[in-house]
Amino acid sequence: xxxxxxxxxxxxxxxxxxxxxxxxxxxxxxxxxxxxxxxxxxxxxxxxxxxxxxxxxxxxxxxxxxxxxxxxxxxxxxxxxxxxxxxxxxxxxxxxxxxxxxxxxxxxxxxxxxxxxxxxxxxxxxxxxxxxxxxxxxxxxxxxxxxxxxxxxxxxxxxxxxxxxxxxxxxxxxxxxxxxxxxxxxxxxxxxxxxxxxxxxxxxxxxxxxxxxxxxxxxxxxxxxxxxxxxxxxxxxxxxxxxxxxxxxxxxxxxxxxxxxxxxxxxxxxxxxxxxxxxxxxxxxxxxxxxxxxxxxxxxxxxxxxxxxxxxxxxxxxxxxxxxxxxxxxxxxxxxxxxxxxxxxxxxxxxxxxxxxxxxxxxxxxxx
Amino acid sequence: xxxxxxxxxxxxxxxxxxxxxxxxxxxxxxxxxxxxxxxxxxxxxxxxxxxxxxxxxxxxxxxxxxxxxxxxxxxxxxxxxxxxxxxxxxxxxxxxxxxxxxxxxxxxxxxxxxxxxxxxxxxxxxxxxxxxxxxxxxxxxxxxxxxxxxxxxxxxxxxxxxxxxxxxxxxxxxxxxxxxxxxxxxxxxxxxxxxxxxxxxxxxxxxxxxxxxxxxxxxxxxxxxxxxxxxxxxxxxxxxxxxxxxxxxxxxxxxxxxxxxxxxxxxxxxxxxxxxxxxxxxxxxxxxxxxxxxxxxxxxxxxxxxxxxxxxxxxxxxxxxxxxxxxxxxxxx
Numbered sequence: 001x002x003x004x005x006x007x008x009x010x011x012x013x014x015x016x017x018x019x020x021x022x023x024x025x026x027x028x029x030x031x032x033x034x035x036x037x038x039x040x041x042x043x044x045x046x047x048x049x050x051x052x053x054x055x056x057x058x059x060x061x062x063x064x065x066x067x068x069x070x071x072x073x074x075x076x077x078x079x080x081x082x083x084x085x086x087x088x089x090x091x092x093x094x095x096x097x098x099x100x101x102x103x104x105x106x107x108x109x110x111x112x113x114x115x116x117x118x119x120x121x122x123x124x125x126x127x128x129x130x131x132x133x134x135x136x137x138x139x140x141x142x143x144x145x146x147x148x149x150x151x152x153x154x155x156x157x158x159x160x161x162x163x164x165x166x167x168x169x170x171x172x173x174x175x176x177x178x179x180x181x182x183x184x185x186x187x188x189x190x191x192x193x194x195x196x197x198x199x200x201x202x203x204x205x206x207x208x209x210x211x212x213x214x215x216x217x218x219x220x221x222x223x224x225x226x227x228x229x230x231x232x233x234x235x236x237x238x239x240x241x242x243x244x245x246x247x248x249x250x251x252x253x254x255x256x257x258x259x260x261x262x263x264x265x266x267x268x269x270x271x272x273x274x275x276x277x278x279x280x281x282x283x284x285x286x287x288x289x290x291x292x293x294x295x296x297x298x299x300x301x302x303x304x305x306x307x308x309x310x311x312x313x314x315x316x317x318x319x320x321x322x323x324x325x326x327x328x329x330x331x332x333x334x335x336x337x338x339x340x341x342x343x344x345x346x347x348x349x350x351x352x353x354x355x356x357x358x359x360x361x362x363x364x365x366x367x368x
Numbered sequence: 369x370x371x372x373x374x375x376x377x378x379x380x381x382x383x384x385x386x387x388x389x390x391x392x393x394x395x396x397x398x399x400x401x402x403x404x405x406x407x408x409x410x411x412x413x414x415x416x417x418x419x420x421x422x423x424x425x426x427x428x429x430x431x432x433x434x435x436x437x438x439x440x441x442x443x444x445x446x447x448x449x450x451x452x453x454x455x456x457x458x459x460x461x462x463x464x465x466x467x468x469x470x471x472x473x474x475x476x477x478x479x480x481x482x483x484x485x486x487x488x489x490x491x492x493x494x495x496x497x498x499x500x501x502x503x504x505x506x507x508x509x510x511x512x513x514x515x516x517x518x519x520x521x522x523x524x525x526x527x528x529x530x531x532x533x534x535x536x537x538x539x540x541x542x543x544x545x546x547x548x549x550x551x552x553x554x555x556x557x558x559x560x561x562x563x564x565x566x567x568x569x570x571x572x573x574x575x576x577x578x579x580x581x582x583x584x585x586x587x588x589x590x591x592x593x594x595x596x597x598x599x600x601x602x603x604x605x606x607x608x609x610x611x612x613x614x615x616x617x618x619x620x621x622x623x624x625x626x627x628x629x630x631x632x633x634x635x636x637x638x639x640x641x642x643x644x645x646x647x648x649x650x651x652x653x654x655x656x657x658x659x660x661x662x663x664x665x666x667x668x669x670x671x672x673x674x675x676x677x678x679x680x681x682x683x684x685x686x687x688x689x690x691x692x693x694x695x696x697x698x699x700x701x
Binding site for chain 1: 482487497629
């Protein structure tokens with residue numbers, strides 16, 4: 001039986017909104033004046049996060065393997081792009097920017113998928129939380145390696161600048177539409193691809209694997225190959241997201257961007273929205289990353305203005321004469337509460353709605 | 369350019385090597401205290417208690433609060449006389465483990481207990497959620513403890529008062545150092561570990577714990593109150609973590625709201641290395657990880673430390689999933 005939340009055509013609604021936003025003339029400028037945030041650009045990064053989350057969903061939702069290190073493959077993709085576009089700078093000038101972009105997309109996707117196969121191959125026989133732990137370990141090893149190989153990755157400084165994928169140099173701050181539609185196109189392609197894949201033989205085999213590994217093996221499915229395929233696809237999508245991320249940011253940021261934090265945030269999207277359900281995952285991404293990248297900065301600047309209005313010159317904030325903190329106190333900032341908000345969201349969802357806000361329709365979501 | 373892994377070659381010979389080993393073993397004892405909390409909980413309800421590292425972190429802030437209530441801050445710690453120092457350490461060792469044990473027990477009661485029969489993933493994800501909440505709490509707490517009446521930036525690491533003086537107890541020409549801080553670690557962790565072993569081996573509650581770890585249903589049929597045993601496990605694990613946080617804070621003299629994540633992962637690695645669920649294994653694992661960390665930062669380079677320890681974790685899980693002392697069990701279908 002469908003619940004009300006499952007009946008709403010979320011995906012179509014979000015798609016129409018996403019296309020409408022940049023088409024409506026002057027909307028982004030208007031929004032910027034109200035919020036002080038480059039909302040259009042942030043939405044482009046949310047599209048990228050959605051690709052990342054869909055990649056993780058292949059591993060966790062479809063194949064039923066808890067993966068805690070997806071951030072590493074996100075970062076690996078970003079750094080592959082950075083290495084091609086920044087380290088190999090002479091190469092850039094001999095090739096059209098568009099061609100270089102598609103080369104980066106291909107290299108980041110395939111490179112991340114290969115890395116995942118090489119790393120995960122030996123640990124496939126581990127089950128349940130041990131596998132989760134190993135992926136967490138991989139995530140951290142990749143992050144530390146990126147940080148320490150300064151000759152290649154420029155350490156914590158990150159590789160920059162990554163040129164834009166089109167020939168003419170558009171004004172980055174306002175003409176966000178190029179990146180916006182680029183990322184939206186990739187996201188749409190990924191969604192269509194995953195939809196078809198889920199209905200194919202391999203998609204059904206993943207469901208069998210998720211529901212009961214032993215039974216799936218007894219029915220003649222090659223469990224190791226199925227798992228490896230899911231991990232490779234997930235990591236490949238994460239690498240693609242990393243490539244786009246580096247392009248939109250125009251640098252690779254620093255390796256700490258790709259640590260445990262991003263892996264867990266992405267997992268949060270899945271669990272909140274509904275593991276194994278594409279629509280749910282995207283709703284989760286909008287909730288989690290929308291909260292983090294849009295709502296938090298907007299509320300923060302608003303709250304700061306309010307606080308400075310009432311604070312005394314030393315920065316102390318008083319309510320009815322009682323000192324409640326300093327303008328810098330984290331609990332007087334909206335974003336100071338983000339960890340608690342996500343933590344409590346995880347706890348409450350697990351307790352009261354274990355299959356997420358919009359649960360997957362087919363079968364149960366039992367995990368091993 | 370090829371990467372020079374051995375760029376940081378240590379100065380000196382055997383003496384220095386021994387010194388690094390001693391340092392590593394002492395630090396390993398701290399890892400072991402936290403690893404015990406992981407291993408005991410995993411042994412009984414098969415939950416990787418992700419929040420345990422952050423419980424440890426909250427313990428360091430509780431210690432900081434105790435010290436600031438006694439009027440000891442970073443700037444006044446050196447001037448504290450012996451009586452005050454002993455009192456402060458004693459109070460911390462009393463209050464912090466009690467706080468950690470109580471918190472750990474309550475979290476189990478409120479959050480993990482309703483999920484006992486849920487799929488395996490549910491308590492694990494909840495534990496990650498608890499760890500986030502703890503971290504946020506630590507952030508606020510750090511901002512709320514003032515340093516000499518001044519607020520400090522809550523997100524940055526902060527110094528812990530250097531209460532125990534760093535005095536070398538060996539003669540100068542001995543070639544190595546063994547300081548008062550080292551003595552403190554040995555004098556406190558060793559008796560605790562012996563007491564824990566005796567407790568689990570000799571007392572009836574310890575026996576009940578072993579029974580529950582082996583087979584919860586069978587233990588329940590034998591008249592063991594499994595819920596009470598699990599509660600006791602969380603209490604003891606939390607208290608050990610609390611002792612660990614006092615030792616760590618006095619030894620390293622720094623803490624931050626993020627300290628729990630890395631320390632927790634090291635400790636968990638130690639627990640897995642020794643064979644998760646195995647109490648002597650956790651201690652052995654802690655000592656090995658301590659040694660690896662100490663020697664690794666000298667011979668490989670400090671920036672590679674974490675990568676090295678995670679690589680070890682992965683290798684163990686691949687080649688010896690049941691750890692050094694763990695018994696190999698067949699999976700039941």
